Amino acid sequence: MATGDYDRVIRPIEDRMMRTVWHIVRDPDDADDAFQAALAKVWVNRGKIAGHANPHGLILRICINAAYDVLRQKAKQRRVAALQVLPPVRQDSSPSPSERLAVEEDHLMVLKAIGELPRNQAEAITLRCVEGLPYREIGDALGCSEVTARTHVARARERLCEMFPHLVRQGMKEATT
Amino acid sequence: MNTSEKPEADMDAILGHAMDKPVPVEVRERMHRRLADFRERFEAEPAPAGFWTRLSAIPPRAKAVVFAATAAGLAVAAGIAALMIFTARPAYALGQTLQALKQVGFMHVVRHSADGTFADERWIEIGANGRQVRYRQDTHSTLINFFAVQDEKTVLAHYKDKNTVVLYTPAQQTVEWIGDLGELFNDFQNEGNVVIEPNVQFRGHRAHLVRWLKLNEEAYIDPDTKLPLSIMGYDVSYEAPPAGTFDIVIPKGALVVDKRPGAPPVEEPQWMKDQEAAPAKFDEARAALAAGDYEKGERLCAETVKLWPELTWAWYWLGYAQSKLAKYDQAIGDYTKVIEVFREVCPTAAPPHYAYLARGLAYRAKGMEERAKPDLAVALPMMIDVLRHPEGAQLFNMADDPLFGKQQHHMPTPEESKRRMYDLLRLATGQAPTDATASDEQRLVFWENWWKVHAAEYGVVTR
Numbered sequence: 045m046a047t048g049d050y051d052r053v054i055r056p057i058e059d060r061m062m063r064t065v066w067h068i069v070r071d072p073d074d075a076d077d078a079f080q081a082a083l084a085k086v087w088v089n090r091g092k093i094a095g096h097a098n099p100h101g102l103i104l105r106i107c108i109n110a111a112y113d114v115l116r117q118k119a120k121q122r123r124v125a126a127l128q129v130l131p132p133v134r135q136d137s138s139p140s141p142s143e144r145l146a147v148e149e150d151h152l153m154v155l156k157a158i159g160e161l162p163r164n165q166a167e168a169i170t171l172r173c174v175e176g177l178p179y180r181e182i183g184d185a186l187g188c189s190e191v192t193a194r195t196h197v198a199r200a201r202e203r204l205c206e207m208f209p210h211l212v213r214q215g216m217k218e219a220t221t
Numbered sequence: 222m223n224t225s226e227k228p229e230a231d232m233d234a235i236l237g238h239a240m241d242k243p244v245p246v247e248v249r250e251r252m253h254r255r256l257a258d259f260r261e262r263f264e265a266e267p268a269p270a271g272f273w274t275r276l277s278a279i280p281p282r283a284k285a286v287v288f289a290a291t292a293a294g295l296a297v298a299a300g301i302a303a304l305m306i307f308t309a310r311p312a313y314a315l316g317q318t319l320q321a322l323k324q325v326g327f328m329h330v331v332r333h334s335a336d337g338t339f340a341d342e343r344w345i346e347i348g349a350n351g352r353q354v355r356y357r358q359d360t361h362s363t364l365i366n367f368f369a370v371q372d373e374k375t376v377l378a379h380y381k382d383k384n385t386v387v388l389y390t391p392a393q394q395t396v397e398w399i400g401d402l403g404e405l406f407n408d409f410q411n412e413g414n415v416v417i418e419p420n421v422q423f424r425g426h427r428a429h430l431v432r433w434l435k436l437n438e439e440a441y442i443d444p445d446t447k448l449p450l451s452i453m454g455y456d457v458s459y460e461a462p463p464a465g466t467f468d469i470v471i472p473k474g475a476l477v478v479d480k481r482p483g484a485p486p487v488e489e490p491q492w493m494k495d496q497e498a499a500p501a502k503f504d505e506a507r508a509a510l511a512a513g514d515y516e517k518g519e520r521l522c523a524e525t526v527k528l529w530p531e532l533t534w535a536w537y538w539l540g541y542a543q544s545k546l547a548k549y550d551q552a553i554g555d556y557t558k559v560i561e562v563f564r565e566v567c568p569t570a571a572p573p574h575y576a577y578l579a580r581g582l583a584y585r586a587k588g589m590e591e592r593a594k595p596d597l598a599v600a601l602p603m604m605i606d607v608l609r610h611p612e613g614a615q616l617f618n619m620a621d622d623p624l625f626g627k628q629q630h631h632m633p634t635p636e637e638s639k640r641r642m643y644d645l646l647r648l649a650t651g652q653a654p655t656d657a658t659a660s661d662e663q664r665l666v667f668w669e670n671w672w673k674v675h676a677a678e679y680g681v682v683t684r
Contacts, residue, residue, distance in 0.1 A: 050260050062252045066244040073595075073680070076251050083259045113568070154235055160424050163333060173236040203425035204232050 053093075054086075057100050060175060061107045067174065068111035068155055074118060075111075082110035101177060101185025108170045112159040157207050161200050164188075168196035169204075321447040323349070325459045330398055332455045332568075340568075341455070343398050344462045353397055355467040364531055364565050369396040375469050375481070383492060386475045393480060399452075416610065423450060434613035437571040437603065453570050499529035506535070507623040510542060518542040518623075526558075531566070533559045537576060538623060540583070549583045556580035574603040575620035578649060597649050598679035604649070605668045607642045608661070611635035614642060650675075 054061075065078045085106045086093065096102045158166045164186060171177045171185060183193035244252075327346055334340035340362065346355040356371040361381070368379040376389040376396055418430040421441075428450060429442040440452045449457050471477060478487055506521030522539035525532060540555030559576040581596030607614045618633050619625045621641065625632075633641065639661065646668060647653045654667040676682070 054256070054259070058256055062244050062249060065252075066248055072245070072248045072251065075248050076255070079252050079255050083255055087259070087262065117568075117572075154232075160422065162424060169236070173233050201232050207422065207425060208232075 053099060054103070057103060060104060064104055064107045064170070064174065065111045068108065068159075068170070069114055070155075074114045078111040078114040079107075081113065082107040085110060096184070098181050098184030101171065101181050104171060104175055104177075105167050105185045108167055109163070112166060115156060115159045154204060154208060157204060158200070161203055165196045165200035165203070168193055169200035172197045317447040318442055318449065322347070322449075325448065327459060327461050328398075329458045329460055329462065330452075330455045331458075344466050345398060346462075346467065353395075356396055356398070357462070357466050358396060358398070362565055364562065370467055370469055371396050372467050372469060377469050377471070379472060379475065383490065384475050385490060385493075386471055386477045387493070388477065388479045388481055388484070390481050393482075420444070426450075434610045434615075437574065437613060437616065439571075453567070495528040499525050499532060499535075502528065503532065503535050503538075506538060510538060510623040515542045515545040519546065531562060533562050533573070533576075534619075536562070537573075537579070537620060540576075540579060541620075541623075544579070544583055544586070547586075549587045552583045553580055553587075556583065572599055573616070574600045575617050578604070578617075578645070579620065582649065594679045598676070598681045601646075601649060601672060601679065602681075604642055604646055605665075605672055608639055608665045608668055611638040611642075614638035617642065617645065 061082065062079070065082060066075050069075050069078050086103055089102075089106065093099045093102055158169060161169070167186060168182055171182045172179070177185070179190045179193045179197070182197070183190040186193060186196070188196075325347055327344065330341075330343040330345065331339055332341040339359075341360045342358070344355075344357040345353055348354040353371075354373065356369070358367065358369045360367045366381040368381060370377045371391060374390065376391055376394050378387045378389070378394075378396060379385070380387070415434065416432040418432070420427055421430045422428070423430070423441040427444055429444055431440045431442060433439070438453045441450045442448070443450050448459060451457060476490065478489055478493065479485070502521055503525040506518050506525055509515075509521060510518035519539060519542035522535050522542055525535040526539060529535065536555050536558040540552040540559070543549070543552040543555060556576045556579050559573055560580070563570065563573050563576075577596040578600035581593045581600060584590070584593035584596065603613070604617070607617065612635065614633070614635075618638060618641070622630075622633075624630045643653070643664065650671070652671060654664055656663070659667065
C-alpha cells in the first residue's frame, strides 16, 4: 500500500471528517472516541469503500454514524440519572442564563435529535445540511436513488420541525422582524 | 420568498449554523494524531494490490444488504433473565403488550451496523401460545459469525468462522432471541421489575419507554398497537418473512456434526470440545474464588477464557481474582476485555456497569485517578439508581458473588442489595452520609444530590 493512496483518498476529506465528528459530539473525548471508531470502520470497510460510487460520501457517512453512536451510547449511560435526578429538558425548565447559551443549547438539542431519527434520514440530512452534498452524491453514499435521498432529507426535516416547533417559529419571527 | 417562511428552511438554517463553528485546536490535534496512526497502518498493512486505484473507476453498484450476526449479546441477556426472581406489581402498558404479542405471527428483529447494513437479523415465528415456533438468526461481528435456523424438528447452527454446521433436535438444543417473549413481558409486570415512562419521543414518534431494571435494558412500546418498536436497541417489526426463511439448508463444503439421536457418530472438532469443557472449568473457578483461593481461581479462569474467549463472566472473574492478588494491570486488561466484548457483541445494549466499576477501582488502586474517574462516571449513576430501584442491583450482585445463581445459593434481598450498594458507593467515592442513622430515603436523597454536585468532576455534564 503506497502512502500516495492514503493521500489521494483520505487526505482530501480529513478536515471534513474531523468537522463532521466534532460538530455532532461537541466533546473532546467523545470526538476522539468517535473519530477512532470511524477510522476503524473505514479500515474494516475498505473493500466496500473501494467499490463504492462515492467513496468520500461513504467515509463521511461512517463518520456521521460513529459520532451518533457515541452520542447514543452516552445518552444511554446518562439516562438513568436523567430519569430520576435531572429536571425536564428545555420546555419546562427556566430560561437559559443568556440568549447565546440558549441558542447553543437549541442547536445541540437538534443535533442530538438527529441521532434519534431513522438512520438513513439522519445520515441524509447531515450529509445535506452539514456537508452540503448534492442529492445525487447523497444517494450514492447511502446506496439509494437521488429521489430516495431527497425523500430521506425531506422526512428528516419534517420530523425535526415537528420535534422543535418553537425553534422554527422563533426562526421565522427573527427573520421577519 | 423569504426562506424563513418555510419551517423546513428554518431547520436547514439552524443546522447550518450549528455546524459553522471551528474544531478546537486541542481536538484537531488529537484527531491528527489518530490520522497519523491510521496512515501508518495503511503503510504497515497493505491492502490488496490495486485496491485504492480502483476507486475512481468502479461504477455504482447496487446497495448490498449484508445480513450479519451475533449470538451472544442477547443470549447473555436472556441467560441473565433466566436467573431472575420476580416479585409483584401490575403495570399498565405491559399487560396490553403481552396480549398484543399473542396476536402477532412473526417478529423481525434487526440491529444495524454503523454502515447501515444488518449486523444482526432474526426472524421469529410465534405460536398462539406466545412461544417461539420457528427461528432464524444471522449474525456477524469480529467476534461472532453465526447463522442458525430452527424449525419444529431440527436446529441447524452454522459457525461460519469454523465452517462447521451442528445439527440438533429442538429437544437437545434450541436457539432463540428471547425464548418466551410474551412470558418475559408477563414476568416484567411484577412489582419493581420495570419503570414505565409513558409518552416519550422515540425517533420522532410517541412511545412508552419501559426500563427493565434487572437487565438495565429498555424497550419502546408503540402506544397504538402496544407492540414493542425496539427492544434492547434492536428494531422490531412484525411482517411475514420471505419464503424459505426457515428452511434448513446445509451450506456446501461445511463440516457437519450431526448430534441428533440415531445419527452416525462423528469426531467433533477440538474447538467444540473446548467449549463444552469450559462451563465445568468455570464452575470450578467460581467455587475456588468463593472459597478465597484466588490463585486457583485465577488459574482456572485463565484456562476457561482460553477455551471460550467470549465468556465475559470468565474474564470478569479473572480480573476479580487478579485484583485480589494485587495484579492490577492484568485485572484492568481483563475488565477491559469484558467491556470490549460487550461493545462488540451487543453495541446497543447497556454497558456492563459492574465491569466499569471494577476497572475504575483497579485504576484507583494503581493511583491512576484520572483513568478511574471516566469508568466510575459510567457506573455511579446506575449505582445510585439502584438505591431507588434495588431490583436493578442484579448485575452488581452477580459481580459480587462468584456463586450467584447457583441452586440453593442465597439471593440477596432488595434490602441487602441496597446495603451492599451503600458500601460500594462509599468505596467508589470515599463519601457517605455523615448521619449513620439516616433513613433509606435520606441516603437516597444524599446520593442523588451528591451526584448532581459532583458529576462534573467525573466529566459528566448534567442538565
